Amino acid sequence: MTNLDPYKTRADFPILHQDINGKPLVYFDNGASSQKPKVVIDAVSNYYSKSHANVHRGVHTLSQEATNMYEDARRKLKTFVNARFEEEIVFTSGTTQSINLLAFSIGEKYIQKGDEILITEMEHHSNIVPWQMLCERKGATLKVAPIFDNGELNVDAFKQLLSYKTKLAAFIHVSNTLGTVNPVKELINACNANGTKVFIDGAQSAPHLKIDVQDLNCDFYAFSGHKLCGPTGIGIIYGRKDLLEEMPPYQGGGEMIKTVTFEKTTYNELPHKFEAGTPNIAGVIGLGVAIDYINNLGLLNIEKYENELLQYATKQLIENIPEIKIYGNAKHKASLISFLIGNHHPYDVGALLDQMGIAVRTGHHCTEPLMSRYGIPGTIRASFSFYNTKEEIDKMISGLQKALNILS
Amino acid sequence: MDINSIQDEIVEEFTLFEDWLDKYEHIINLGKELTELDTSHRVDENLVKGCQSQVWLNANHNKGKLLFEADSDALITKGLIALLIRVLSNNSSKEIMDAELYFIDKIGLGNHLSPNRANGLASMVKKIKTYAIAYSAINN
CATH class of the missing domain: 3.90.1150.10 (Aspartate Aminotransferase, domain 1)
Structure with missing residues (x-):
């Protein structure tokens, strides 16, 4: 009990x-979406009732208050996944956007013609299609590690598919269809030994298992807030700081720039480089409260x-x-x-x-x-x-x- | 009987059922009674792909009337198909084009016809209407 x-x-x-x-x-x-505790609903409602203003650039009190709440939530997420630095937490609209961000940015930096990206047979469409799009863009190849009938990954086959061409492996922590909890640590070790960068789709794991990105030693990890008692339209991607620094931004716009001229734009520091436009402030604050709630349980x-x-x-x-x-x-x-x-x-x-x-x-x-x-x-x-x-x-x-x- | 009279007749029929259980049992029975679509028509060209259940629709015409027969892999979908065919089949293209389907809402099963139910029914109705438009364009 x-x-x-x-x-x-x-x-x-x-x-x-x-x-x-x-x-x-x-x-x-x-598995599709969790329900929300009253504290999360209240946090979103209170934010709009009492504290709403745009974040980061305002000198006025409300803007500073909103910014503090927003960045507090980032610190909670940092602790939740045990990242080294809070700038390793990038807010996105959810796992899907996290993967699209990664596929674009890592693709621009690291993926070339002839390279391979390794996924598994049990992936959600969100962890298949962005990689297919990247492969098409770059002339890379998508490789798929098979599963056994009982729904477990064929780990040996996965390892055999790792080659000098495998620049990235992307796989689900917990299968949304089969419930399988993948032996992610073993898979990550194999990828690390092969010099392959690793992304873990944590959409189904974050609400149920303790995540420790340092212990896992993965390069990227993503999940959605709405499956974790948080609001819809908010999620994160964790990325290793040195990799995020090397990668080009995903979207251009406000918030993500340092200086703009018509000739040349320089980008903002992490994590803002990857958070173009006014973010989902209420979503971030709600997610922070959801994390508190989960931690409490x-x-x-x-x-x-x-x-x-x-x-x-x-x-x-x-x-x-x-x-x-x-x-x-x-x-x-x-x-x-x-x-x-x-x-x-x-x-x-x-x-x-x-x-x-x-x-x-x-x-x-x-x-x-x-x-x-x-x-x-x-x-x-x-x-x-x-x-x-x-x-x-x-x-x-x-x-x-x-x-x-x-x-x- | 015209389209609306048949719709009214169905609505009347369904007032007999007091709870959802009887209603669904009736629909499932209608599905079971629906004439099997000949395997030659259960082909990809006739497939109205839903995200969950699938519908096969075959269309014919006879003396200016359009005739439809259909099938599905899910029983509830099949029962609703039987009702849709009873309402729409054997009418002129104009009657079908102008038809407003209100009976499904009135019998409390509107949610099955909403596009997000992904059972192929909404697409089936759309396909029947498109067929009527095409038929009328060719014959005018």
Whole structure:
């Protein structure tokens, strides 16, 4: 048992206390986006009510106050991922923008014709398409490390694909479709030994696992705030300072410049070089408060409790739902379950669960190549958070039984 | 019966169902009863790709009327297709072009027809309308 009382934490989330289609909401779509505690909602609202002004260049009090709040949040993020310097934290709109920023900037600096970029078969489209675009731009090649049927990465194959041509490896920490927790440290070590720069897509890991970029020894790491109890439209990319300094900016505009003339512009220092335009100030402040909230609960507590939910749900599904097939049975797994039941279409099952107030995700989860690998159009995915309960899992099980009765 | 009369008839039919369970059971049964689309028509050219469920739509014409048959890999989608075909098939291109589909909202299933449901239904309606426009352009 853990120190986390889900019934107590649930009280912090206003959205969870409502009926959907006449039934109490069971929210199992945390992999897509988590809900927000009242402290985060209040922080955003209070910021706009009392402290809003544009950041960084203002001499007036409100601007300075907004700047302080904004930069305080950066320091919280620095501690959260254990970066060496706060300027290693660049605010973006989310993981997707983080990857696009990186693909552009690192691409301009380091990727040339004939180079290779290594990803894995379980990547989210966001960690495939920007690299494909970069490869097309530069005449580089995208290499894909395969997975095993149980959803684990074929680590040997990954290592064999590393060559003198591999300039960058980009892979997911936790698979959003299979739940697999990749052995990132081992993979990063292999990349470092090969002189390959490494980016980790932490969209699914940040809300559930402790991240330490110094211990991991990766070059880049990104995640989104909205999966971490923060607002939408805000995320970060962590980058090693020396690399960020060498890389050209992603977008041009205000905030990111030192001096501008029509002949030549010099760029601002880190991290502002990568934060062109007025940033999502409210989002940053909200994310800072979300980090406080998560820290308060304790990521180790969260990990332990969510694992309890995962084990319970897996057992209940296998015992009570005949013909269930779970996709993703890695030894080390995060708290989500992808499954299919007999020949039933995920859409039908998801639509019926929705009628019972149970929110799951159905479809390909933005991992079409992974779905093709398993030869399926999609799955039903239930993804749990620390505010979910075993009682809710029981509701999902009886909801599934009811749905199957209707469909059969 | 014209398009709106059929829509009204369906709305009337659905007032019989008191809870969502009966309503969905009825839709699923309609899907099961829908005439199977001949495999020769279940081809990529006829595929209306949704993000989640897929729809195959085959169109024909006879004496100025447009005829549609369709299929889907998901049962709820298939049931709603059966209703859409009942409403739209066997009408003139003008009637189809002018048709305003209100019955799905009225029976409380509008969310399935919204484009973000990604089940191919919204695209299917669009394709039927496009077909009607094309048919009328060729024949005028």
